[in-house]
Amino acid sequence: MPVGLGPLPVLHPVPGFRLGIASAGIKRAGRKDVVVMEAAPGSVIAGVFTTNAFCAAPVTLCKQHLAHHPRYLLVNTGNANAGTGKPGMQAAVRTCEALAELVQVGPEQVLPFSTGVIGELLPADKIIAVLPQALANLAESNWAEAAEGIMTTDTLPKGCSRQISLGGQTVTITGISKGAGMIRPNMATMLGYIATDAKIAPPLLQRLVKEAADLSFNRITIDGDTSTNDSCMLIATGQADMVEIIDYASADYRALSDAVKGVMLELAQAIVRDGEGATKFVTIQVNGGGNQDECLDVAYAVAHSPLIKTALFASDPNWGRILAAVGYAGVPELNVEKIDVYLDEVCITRQGGRAADYTEEQGARVMGQEEITIRIELGRGQHSETLWTTDLSHEYVRINAEYRT
Amino acid sequence: MPVGLGPLPVLHPVPGFRLGIASAGIKRAGRKDVVVMEAAPGSVIAGVFTTNAFCAAPVTLCKQHLAHHPRYLLVNTGNANAGTGKPGMQAAVRTCEALAELVQVGPEQVLPFSTGVIGELLPADKIIAVLPQALANLAESNWAEAAEGIMTTDTLPKGCSRQISLGGQTVTITGISKGAGMIRPNMATMLGYIATDAKIAPPLLQRLVKEAADLSFNRITIDGDTSTNDSCMLIATGQADMVEIIDYASADYRALSDAVKGVMLELAQAIVRDGEGATKFVTIQVNGGGNQDECLDVAYAVAHSPLIKTALFASDPNWGRILAAVGYAGVPELNVEKIDVYLDEVCITRQGGRAADYTEEQGARVMGQEEITIRIELGRGQHSETLWTTDLSHEYVRINAEYRT
Numbered sequence: 055m056p057v058g059l060g061p062l063p064v065l066h067p068v069p070g071f072r073l074g075i076a077s078a079g080i081k082r083a084g085r086k087d088v089v090v091m092e093a094a095p096g097s098v099i100a101g102v103f104t105t106n107a108f109c110a111a112p113v114t115l116c117k118q119h120l121a122h123h124p125r126y127l128l129v130n131t132g133n134a135n136a137g138t139g140k141p142g143m144q145a146a147v148r149t150c151e152a153l154a155e156l157v158q159v160g161p162e163q164v165l166p167f168s169t170g171v172i173g174e175l176l177p178a179d180k181i182i183a184v185l186p187q188a189l190a191n192l193a194e195s196n197w198a199e200a201a202e203g204i205m206t207t208d209t210l211p212k213g214c215s216r217q218i219s220l221g222g223q224t225v226t227i228t229g230i231s232k233g234a235g236m237i238r239p240n241m242a243t244m245l246g247y248i249a250t251d252a253k254i255a256p257p258l259l260q261r262l263v264k265e266a267a268d269l270s271f272n273r274i275t276i277d278g279d280t281s282t283n284d285s286c287m288l289i290a291t292g293q294a295d296m297v298e299i300i301d302y303a304s305a306d307y308r309a310l311s312d313a314v315k316g317v318m319l320e321l322a323q324a325i326v327r328d329g330e331g332a333t334k335f336v337t338i339q340v341n342g343g344g345n346q347d348e349c350l351d352v353a354y355a356v357a358h359s360p361l362i363k364t365a366l367f368a369s370d371p372n373w374g375r376i377l378a379a380v381g382y383a384g385v386p387e388l389n390v391e392k393i394d395v396y397l398d399e400v401c402i403t404r405q406g407g408r409a410a411d412y413t414e415e416q417g418a419r420v421m422g423q424e425e426i427t428i429r430i431e432l433g434r435g436q437h438s439e440t441l442w443t444t445d446l447s448h449e450y451v452r453i454n455a456e457y458r459t
Numbered sequence: 460m461p462v463g464l465g466p467l468p469v470l471h472p473v474p475g476f477r478l479g480i481a482s483a484g485i486k487r488a489g490r491k492d493v494v495v496m497e498a499a500p501g502s503v504i505a506g507v508f509t510t511n512a513f514c515a516a517p518v519t520l521c522k523q524h525l526a527h528h529p530r531y532l533l534v535n536t537g538n539a540n541a542g543t544g545k546p547g548m549q550a551a552v553r554t555c556e557a558l559a560e561l562v563q564v565g566p567e568q569v570l571p572f573s574t575g576v577i578g579e580l581l582p583a584d585k586i587i588a589v590l591p592q593a594l595a596n597l598a599e600s601n602w603a604e605a606a607e608g609i610m611t612t613d614t615l616p617k618g619c620s621r622q623i624s625l626g627g628q629t630v631t632i633t634g635i636s637k638g639a640g641m642i643r644p645n646m647a648t649m650l651g652y653i654a655t656d657a658k659i660a661p662p663l664l665q666r667l668v669k670e671a672a673d674l675s676f677n678r679i680t681i682d683g684d685t686s687t688n689d690s691c692m693l694i695a696t697g698q699a700d701m702v703e704i705i706d707y708a709s710a711d712y713r714a715l716s717d718a719v720k721g722v723m724l725e726l727a728q729a730i731v732r733d734g735e736g737a738t739k740f741v742t743i744q745v746n747g748g749g750n751q752d753e754c755l756d757v758a759y760a761v762a763h764s765p766l767i768k769t770a771l772f773a774s775d776p777n778w779g780r781i782l783a784a785v786g787y788a789g790v791p792e793l794n795v796e797k798i799d800v801y802l803d804e805v806c807i808t809r810q811g812g813r814a815a816d817y818t819e820e821q822g823a824r825v826m827g828q829e830e831i832t833i834r835i836e837l838g839r840g841q842h843s844e845t846l847w848t849t850d851l852s853h854e855y856v857r858i859n860a861e862y863r864t
Binding site: 105106107108109136137138139171172173277278279280281282358359360361364365367368370373374375377378379380381382385388390403405406407408446447448450451452454455 | 510511512513514541542543544576577578682683684685686687763764765766769770772773775778779780782783784785786787790793795808810811812813851852853855856857859860861
């Protein structure tokens with residue numbers, strides 16, 4: 055049961071960006087498993103990708119094609135085309151070539167994305183066979199269908215949309231995402247596609263997607279595993295009637311940046327809310343660090359501790375486990391006597407020890423909630439980091455142990 | 460159910476080292492929860508401790524006392540005396556003073572150890588009250604009782620004993636350990652006590668315990684959490700009729716070192732075998748690394764991946780998860796095309812892709828075993844590292860989620 059994740063909100067069309075869906079029967083017959091996205095001529099596309107050394111063939115291709123003014127994105131579910139060697143790369147290339155020929159662009163103008171089972175060869179022919187079907191229903195209004203079309207083991211489609219005013223013009227930012235663990239059993243991947251009709255210079259768009267991913271998709275964790283296929287793409291069609299944003303310090307950049315970051319954060323958090331077996335949505339905030347890295351080290355130590363995650367599942371305010379995780383996070387010369395820890399507004403640890411006025415009842419009340427913030431004050435400096443995670447439930451073990459059986 | 464862990468073997472007495480047991484009723488009435496160990500005058504004691512910044516009061520005291528020719532070790536279960544601030548430190552000091560007065564040594568000659576619930580004040584008076592009882596039954600033959608006396612949530616006591624011949628004399632190495640996760644819910648700690656009657660110079664003994672711990676207690680992981688109380692002590696009474704070992708390059712040092720390392724490895728592995736909810740005992744061996752660190756990074760990435768651990772629980776030869784973990788371990792410029800992965804003797808991945816001759820049946824056969832070796836060949840150099848871990852089962856979640864309820 056997703057935590058605080060409802061039906062899709064209204065997803066505003068983005069002028070110049072169309073989406074088409076098809077069923078290729080890659081893993082199951084009748085399922086929508088192919089999505090084609092088309093960006094109008096003149097669009098700019100930027101992206102960030104998994105850092106996993108075993109990145110999948112489509113990720114390698116995407117990185118190469120990004121420099122060649124891509125116009126099309128081709129997504130399939132049911133097969134990750136990862137760990138498939140040269141035949142996998144050839145299959146990915148073939149799908150790009152087939153789509154390119156149908157729409158009369160160069161093959162390097164197609165960005166391929168695959169998600170699903172690792173280690174099985176991509177059934178390129180099945181995908182190629184349904185490309186005309188996907189192209190035939192390309193429409194700017196197809197965001198919701200596309201959100202479903204990129205799902206694998208997600209229990210709900212994920213989307214977010216905002217409109218802002220830039221120079222008196224309405225500019226739209228709409229995005230979809232998928233993923234229900236950082237990596238599913240054999241099902242790899244977190245994917246995100248966000249489009250806007252804003253006009254923005256390519257270097258700024260690349261900077262924006264990197265900054266926004268670092269505050270969203272790169273700040274969520276379910277089980278600490280990093281997929282071979284993770285990709286997040288930001289497309290700007292430039293169809294809005296506005297002056298191109300070329301200055302990082304401009305008000306327009308700031309406004310667009312805030313909106314894009316807001317959309318991407320909501321898309322990323324939706325993945326956590328739909329996390330495997332999740333019963334809790336947990337915000338981990340680390341303040342007072344001497345630098346960003348030590349804030350992140352502490353936050354990840356807490357987020358990845360199976361003991362804390364099982365305590366969250368059990369609604370058990372087990373503050374000793376949080377202290378222990380902070381203690382082994384590897385922060386150099388950590389002075390534990392400066393550390394305060396809060397569950398929401400309840401101070402459970404003050405100056406490294408149990409807070410004198412803390413009662414188990416206060417802690418149990420917060421831990422009983424579906425949404426919980428663990429706040430750690432390090433007392434070392436001015437830096438902060440926040441990330442989002444889930445608990446570790448019986449259901450997580452069941453999903454991941456029984457997936458292939 | 461522990462994996463491959465039987466009743467205690469014969470634990471040979473170590474001349475010059477006596478153990479006494481008492482029941483203080485710290486957490487439960489009638490349970491043996493206090494152990495006193497006495498090393499004869501002239502003994503040398505060396506140790507390694509948790510690196511957790513939130514180390515418990517007794518750990519801090521132990522480190523201070525080690526320089527003062529300690530003669531007594533005082534262990535209590537039921538309370539970790541961690542996260543207890545100044546009152547906790549005062550309580551630990553009081554127990555040392557009380558034992559010191561009874562046996563007429565300085566308080567700094569007592570090493571205190573606590574394991575149990577975090578964050579509750581140590582009931583020093585209860586411990587002090589039973590010290591005469593523990594002293595009254597001090598005996599060299601009490602190893603098995605002491606192994607039970609230091610248990611908390613362990614399902615079985617853990618001990619190991621070896622005898623070797625040095626210069627025609629029999630030398631004994633006997634040890635006990637406790638721990639069933641790297642850290643239990645509120646129950647902290649891995650503890651190890653190994654004694655020998657060998658004569659060895661203090662600097663060599665310290666070097667030996669560090670080396671041996673790095674190959675044993677520092678190479679096991681159940682959930683990646685590092686306790687606030689972990690301690691491993693090596694005691695040499697010097698009562699064997701032999702020439703003192705003063706040379707690191709000597710045959711005697713090598714023989715003693717091999718035996719101590721063997722005992723400590725068996726004690727450490729026993730903790731994994733008794734790991735929380737463990738159904739599998741898993742050896743992770745990484746060969747062909749460019750240095751030790753990258754071998755360890757890969758081994759820990761595999762050992763800590765919840766996806767791999769649940770696949771082990773499910774006996775599912777899910778090689779894609781292993782590849783993904785190797786890929787995100789952070790090895791710089793990893794060439795995935797050089798990587799081979801084996802389950803026992805079955806090659807599942809060759810040159811970064813699924814081995815051509817691999818069948819699911821072969822993988823399933825190995826994964827169905829209780830003891831499994833995952834071997835990863837990096838093809839980058841000559842370094843190797845090995846560590847030991849367990850699977851992640853429903854029972855792990857149950858134990859850790861329901862511990863305090």
